[in-house]
Amino acid sequence: MARPSCRAQRMLFEATEGAAEMAARRGTLVGPLRLSAPVGFGVLHLGPALYRFLADHPAIDLTLELDDRFVDAAADGFDAVIRHGTIADTRLVAKRHATSQRILAASPAYLARHGMPQSVADLKAHCGILYANRDADWRFAGPAGWTVVRPRAALRVNNGLVMRGAALAGLGITLLPNFFAHADVATGALIRIDTGCDAEGAELHIAYPRERSASAKIAALTRSLRATFGEPPYWDSPPSGTAGLIPR
Structure with missing residues (x-):
């Protein structure tokens, strides 16, 4: 089967996001959300944090792909990527999400x-x-x-x-x-x-394609992850007898 053209992909994305934004105005986040993240951080921290996010927003259809390579967020069809380190791709809007010693x-x-x-x-x-x-x-x-x-x-x-x-x-x-x-x-x-x-310290960024405005789903995800990780993030906080556990 032929792969959809970039224009067709764009039209499909806009239609899907339009329906999702209308649902968001009614107080419900719905529809697909495709993310990419590094393997280690995804296994240890992002996965458990996303379980909480999905429990709060059960109508979101989330796909998470773990990959240590720097994927092409726009060309590969990701709504957002979470990366450890600087994001130099000028096609992306990158925001610092968390830090780590x-x-x-x-x-x-x-x-x-x-x-x-x-x-x-x-x-x-x-x-x-x-x-x-x-x-x-x-x-x-x-x-x-x-x-x-x-x-x-x-x-x-x-x-x-x-x-x-x-x-x-x-x-x-x-x-x-x-x-x-x-x-x-x-x-x-x-x-x-x-x-x-x-x-030298480490930084985690969340980034999305510049051609797409930050959707309500990405905004909600960002708020949820920041609330879960904390400021400073729990992995940089003094041990409290619950090492390795995400606080609720």
Whole structure:
């Protein structure tokens, strides 16, 4: 079957959104909503937050596609994308949605074998579990500006869940957004490493195609996620005995 033309897709979208907006004026959000998000954040945090959103808006037909690549939101037909990091695509309207500290962490077993780094310079002698899509990922703020460290790679991978798993297995030190590591740090499965310098932070953005105005569904989703994640987000809050659980 031939794929619909861009004009036909646009007409279908406008008709669908028109019906959805009319329902929204009556106080009901209805119709399809297609999202893309990174795998790790989607599994750990976005999925549970969306369950709550759908419970509040049961007439929405939600499709969530988890993918660590930077999808083409407009061409691939997504209503919105949630991304970790800067969104450079000028065809999108991007809004910062949440922040996360990035922390150095390793297992107790690894640190028992190799010692606890005391400074950024000490990291060069350690094994690193590195994010494959960024060569200069380990950046730290110091009195003289940014310092980039490149430890010996024990593993390079483009997925935060695998990086976290490798750190838990004792393969080395990893630098991860706190939304991956906060529960393991709270239980002691991972030890947070303090070098005296802060790692470059992380930001989560929600973005939608510029040619489409922000729909009532996207606005409601944004409010729901912000209410669920909190400000600051719960993964950056001090442990309260409920690590890893989304507060209600």
